[in-house]
Amino acid sequence: MASRMLALALATLLASGSALAQEALRAVYRADGIPLDPTDAAWQEAPAVTVTLDGQTVTEPMALEAAVGEVSVQALTNGREIAFRLVWEDPTEDRFHVVAKFSDAVAVMVPYRPSDEVPITMGGPGDRVLILHWAAFRQENLDNGYADVNKLYPNAVYDWYPHARKPYRYPEDWRNQYALAYIGGEKLFRKNTIASPVREVVAEGFGTSTWKDVQRAEGRGVHVDGRWEVVIRRRFVEENTSNPDWGPGRRTFFTVAVWDGSSGDRGGRKALGYAWIPLEVEAAP
Amino acid sequence: MPTVYNWQIRRELDYPYEHERPRKQFAMVMDLNKCIACQTCTIACKTTWTPGRGQEYMLWNNVETKPYGFYPLGWDVKLMELLRDGQKWVDATYEGPTLFDAAPEGDTLAKWMPDEYDWAFPNVGEDEVSEPVEVGTVMDHLPHLAWMFYLPRICNHCTYPACVAACPRKAIYKRPEDGIVLIDPERCEGYQECVAACPYKKSIFNAVARISQKCIGCFPKVENGYQPQCVTTCIGRIRLQGFISPPDRIRPDNPIDFLVHVKKVALPLYPQTGLEPNVYYIPPIHVPRSFLRQMFGPGVDHALRTYERMRRGEEPELQGLLHLFGSTERISHSFRVVGDEVIGFDEHGREIVRVPLVEPYQERPHEDPELDVVRQDIP
Numbered sequence: 001m002a003s004r005m006l007a008l009a010l011a012t013l014l015a016s017g018s019a020l021a022q023e024a025l026r027a028v029y030r031a032d033g034i035p036l037d038p039t040d041a042a043w044q045e046a047p048a049v050t051v052t053l054d055g056q057t058v059t060e061p062m063a064l065e066a067a068v069g070e071v072s073v074q075a076l077t078n079g080r081e082i083a084f085r086l087v088w089e090d091p092t093e094d095r096f097h098v099v100a101k102f103s104d105a106v107a108v109m110v111p112y113r114p115s116d117e118v119p120i121t122m123g124g125p126g127d128r129v130l131i132l133h134w135a136a137f138r139q140e141n142l143d144n145g146y147a148d149v150n151k152l153y154p155n156a157v158y159d160w161y162p163h164a165r166k167p168y169r170y171p172e173d174w175r176n177q178y179a180l181a182y183i184g185g186e187k188l189f190r191k192n193t194i195a196s197p198v199r200e201v202v203a204e205g206f207g208t209s210t211w212k213d214v215q216r217a218e219g220r221g222v223h224v225d226g227r228w229e230v231v232i233r234r235r236f237v238e239e240n241t242s243n244p245d246w247g248p249g250r251r252t253f254f255t256v257a258v259w260d261g262s263s264g265d266r267g268g269r270k271a272l273g274y275a276w277i278p279l280e281v282e283a284a285p
Numbered sequence: 286m287p288t289v290y291n292w293q294i295r296r297e298l299d300y301p302y303e304h305e306r307p308r309k310q311f312a313m314v315m316d317l318n319k320c321i322a323c324q325t326c327t328i329a330c331k332t333t334w335t336p337g338r339g340q341e342y343m344l345w346n347n348v349e350t351k352p353y354g355f356y357p358l359g360w361d362v363k364l365m366e367l368l369r370d371g372q373k374w375v376d377a378t379y380e381g382p383t384l385f386d387a388a389p390e391g392d393t394l395a396k397w398m399p400d401e402y403d404w405a406f407p408n409v410g411e412d413e414v415s416e417p418v419e420v421g422t423v424m425d426h427l428p429h430l431a432w433m434f435y436l437p438r439i440c441n442h443c444t445y446p447a448c449v450a451a452c453p454r455k456a457i458y459k460r461p462e463d464g465i466v467l468i469d470p471e472r473c474e475g476y477q478e479c480v481a482a483c484p485y486k487k488s489i490f491n492a493v494a495r496i497s498q499k500c501i502g503c504f505p506k507v508e509n510g511y512q513p514q515c516v517t518t519c520i521g522r523i524r525l526q527g528f529i530s531p532p533d534r535i536r537p538d539n540p541i542d543f544l545v546h547v548k549k550v551a552l553p554l555y556p557q558t559g560l561e562p563n564v565y566y567i568p569p570i571h572v573p574r575s576f577l578r579q580m581f582g583p584g585v586d587h588a589l590r591t592y593e594r595m596r597r598g599e600e601p602e603l604q605g606l607l608h609l610f611g612s613t614e615r616i617s618h619s620f621r622v623v624g625d626e627v628i629g630f631d632e633h634g635r636e637i638v639r640v641p642l643v644e645p646y647q648e649r650p651h652e653d654p655e656l657d658v659v660r661q662d663i664p
Binding site for chain 2: 064100192267
């Protein structure tokens with residue numbers, strides 16, 4: 001354990017050292033709007049930065065090896081919103097989050113304070129970060145219907161669910177008090193049924209990540225030719241909630257984490273960029 | 286990592302969180318000599334808490350046949366594999382590795398993740414005995430040549446829960462008021478680290494709600510002074526729920542303390558895990574000791590000797606207390622055996638139940654000389 005922590009400290013040092021030399025990502029201004037479709041031609045206007053990923057080996061449980069080695073990132077802005085396009089090689093398409101099987105996912109992390117001194121370890125006490133987390137299983141729910149029992153196990157047989165009406169379908173027919181109790185209450189029900197594959201999460205260090213009450217980030221991901229292409233879009237400033245200190249003409253930082261479901265990645269078991277990458281947002285000309 | 290003390294294995298161990306015992310600790314005693322695997326507890330739990338979507342194969346309470354029954358498949362065989370490097374007891378002290386000692390690099394403790402099909406056969410091995418029995422075999426001494434017994438299981442609401450230690454999201458917590466371990470459904474993200482970590486496999490993933498769920502110790506009942514559904518519906522009256530004290534604060538009139546600490550007839554399940562599980566079992570008398578020692582630790586011999594004495598009528602207080610099992614829905618915080626009755630008291634010392642040790646009965650002889658008749662319908 002000690003040797004690993006030492007190696008990690010060394011790697012982190014090297015990584016933060018290289019942050020100085022890290023090429024900045026330029027979020028290109030585009031007045032015509034930002035497409036959610038990752039295959040849209042508009043994305044050719046944005047320069048790409050490649051982020052190198054390593055396994056999460058700071059806190060347990062760890063991913064000792066990174067399942068995904070690098071991810072290519074582009075960004076566009078329209079002055080009000082920013083969008084990231086993330087592309088990485090992943091020959092196994094994991095679109096379900098079920099028993100002992102996990103979904104592919106990607107997240108962009110931005111510090112509230114536009115500084116590369118914010119701990120890269122998901123922020124620190126009083127030093128908050130915003131995490132925009134896209135997951136393939138949420139995309140699957142939106143593209144092909146909620147992953148309910150009939151979809152996950154087409155041959156499943158059941159006689160009866162008390163307090164629910166036939167045909168049993170989650171979530172449409174589960175808006176009654178008893179059914180809500182089965183699925184962990186109203187808040188969880190709403191978490192599962194937000195019409196976006198992206199979740200907005202804030203954190204102040206490992207183990208503190210919490211969903212924001214206001215969830216308006218959007219996104220779309222497609223799996224083509226053995227790679228994921230994902231767009232994540234959010235307003236710089238969302239109303240009625242906290243926001244990072246960022247916007248047009250400003251400079252801040254970001255980093256990326258990728259989960260490969262087939263490798264057992266979930267939660268802390270992930271591949272991430274250990275250095276903040278400068279993010280320069282173009283202002284309207 | 287903080288160091289905590291586990292009295293069941295009489296040693297300290299490393300645990301990710303500071304040592305803080307709850308004000309009360311939920312505990313249950315089950316007498317395995319009485320369980321008949323009728324599954325009334327299982328169904329009571331199922332209809333109360335897990336009849337929903339995604340919970341089709343989720344059993345917070347299950348009863349399995351040992352040695353060949355498992356839910357999920359092979360759960361305790363896998364546990365033995367995780368701890369295989371010498372589960373060594375020196376007298377009552379465990380000197381082998383706990384799950385925390387056996388942790389691989391990059392993890393808090395040794396884990397294994399059941400596959401989805403491992404959950405799909407909750408009654409596998411039902412009623413199977415340890416080996417084939419020849420026709421005409423008579424089993425007239427203990428332990429039996431061929432044997433099996435029923436093992437009812439719920440969450441152990443451990444003092445040092447593996448699920449709490451494993452959750453990277455800090456979504457699982459142990460309540461300071463009663464020691465019940467709960468998953469916060471709003472914080473849970475379904476990473477299933479708790480499913481892999483719990484050696485008893487009592488944290489189970491719900492693929493529809495996409496969170497893990499577990500036995501909640503019927504906390505709405507317990508908060509109001511009532512025992513959980515699996516206890517109060519048990520037709521064999523094998524269960525008693527209450528609160529256990531740590532060994533330095535034993536109250537001999539507390540039923541759980543009396544059974545676990547004073548008489549030492551009820552033992553924890555696989556104490557080698559290091560988690561200090563809080564469901565205690567009175568071991569079955571007909572099963573080979575080596576199997577029982579592996580499952581319940583070195584206290585088995587003492588427990589069985591005491592139980593045998595009770596069967597011979599030499600432990601009247603213990604015998605009396607066993608009559609309290611299943612006699613009231615309320616939680617007995619203390620008890621007293623007076624004459625031929627056992628009395629249960631609530632937390633304020635008020636009497637809640639009084640049970641005769643022998644139910645009043647009337648003997649009617651087969652032949653009634655007065656009427657000069659013979660009765661055919663008497664037992």
